Amino acid sequence: MQRNLVISVDYEIYGNGTGDVRQLMIEPTERMARICEKYGVPLTIFFEAEEYLGFCRYAQELKQSLGYDPARVIREQVRSLARRGHDFQLHTHPKWFGAAFEGGRWSVRPEELSADELFESQAQADDYISSRKAVLEEMVSAAAPGRKIRAYRAGALRAQPGGKMLAALAANNIVVDSSVVLGLQDYKGRHLLDYRRAPRNRRLWRVRDDVCREDADGAVWEIPIHSVMRRRFHQLTPERLKAKFSSRAPKDRKREIVQHLGIPKNPFQLARFLFAPIPIKLDFHNLSPNALMRYIRSAPPPAADDAMDVLVLIGHTKEHTDDRAFEHFLQLVGQDSSLQVVGFDAVIDELRNSPRPVSRSNSLCSTAG
Numbered sequence: 001m002q003r004n005l006v007i008s009v010d011y012e013i014y015g016n017g018t019g020d021v022r023q024l025m026i027e028p029t030e031r032m033a034r035i036c037e038k039y040g041v042p043l044t045i046f047f048e049a050e051e052y053l054g055f056c057r058y059a060q061e062l063k064q065s066l067g068y069d070p071a072r073v074i075r076e077q078v079r080s081l082a083r084r085g086h087d088f089q090l091h092t093h094p095k096w097f098g099a100a101f102e103g104g105r106w107s108v109r110p111e112e113l114s115a116d117e118l119f120e121s122q123a124q125a126d127d128y129i130s131s132r133k134a135v136l137e138e139m140v141s142a143a144a145p146g147r148k149i150r151a152y153r154a155g156a157l158r159a160q161p162g163g164k165m166l167a168a169l170a171a172n173n174i175v176v177d178s179s180v181v182l183g184l185q186d187y188k189g190r191h192l193l194d195y196r197r198a199p200r201n202r203r204l205w206r207v208r209d210d211v212c213r214e215d216a217d218g219a220v221w222e223i224p225i226h227s228v229m230r231r232r233f234h235q236l237t238p239e240r241l242k243a244k245f246s247s248r249a250p251k252d253r254k255r256e257i258v259q260h261l262g263i264p265k266n267p268f269q270l271a272r273f274l275f276a277p278i279p280i281k282l283d284f285h286n287l288s289p290n291a292l293m294r295y296i297r298s299a300p301p302p303a304a305d306d307a308m309d310v311l312v313l314i315g316h317t318k319e320h321t322d323d324r325a326f327e328h329f330l331q332l333v334g335q336d337s338s339l340q341v342v343g344f345d346a347v348i349d350e351l352r353n354s355p356r357p358v359s360r361s362n363s364l365c366s367t368a369g
């Protein structure tokens, strides 16, 4: 069985509304896409539809403030990249729902929310996903006829509680969610986000009302962002520090990161903090090409019930500063015949064609071939 890699990137400015669309989205995405094209592989772009709708609502004001219309340059880029074969999927940060642009800055909701927390009724959640999907699908299919949006990633990875959100995805033929990071816990929002109980050593599983609980009859597949459990100090890579604290990142965002971490001052507590086990995502903007390859190669073989071997990697256009590192990573992947880069569109086509469940002998057979 060939190991498939999805190179996914979240396409958005900073969550608090700061940052320039051309600098954080348009330019880095174009550079990444060109590098992908050089190696003949698709980039999977998670399009933040909630933020984009804000840019549409305030197009006039933004044009006056910035000298250009961000929604328009985004539309042009989406069409161009879709025409060139890149993969687009849906991403929404509910904290941008109803965001207002006043006095030259955005006011968004202060806390990260899940789609479930935003709406009372299932009908509202269904409408929400349906309308956001339609906005993106219209743009993409104008350039790549017949292309559908079939995967979703929750803003700030907050897919819990998820009953309404997963039902809304299923009702709108979105068959993949890619928000889980095995082992992640996060207290940032109203609800504790807890992905510690997600299935282990699985590439994907079907879900119905909780992204962490397998339900064989669920209509949506969870395909997690691949991660490895390491000590927190392993996360302090030069690449990560450069990405998070680059001169481009707004000062208040940097302060937020440090506050959120809650770094203790007492030396004993500091040691405990640094040695605490945490999941490290396969983030190509936070890890070196060699570390990524090590983690990809050391992923255990898929479980017997996994329909395919797929690892989802993540990055953020706003953290893309180093073309050479990204290109070096694609070079290393290209040199390894057991790896291939695919978009979610291809993953979903393959899942649809695969029998359920795939037997162990089947997977061993294709690995040997």
Ligand SMILES: [Zn+2]
Binding pocket: 010, 012, 048, 091, 093, 155, 156
């Ligand atoms: Zn995001």
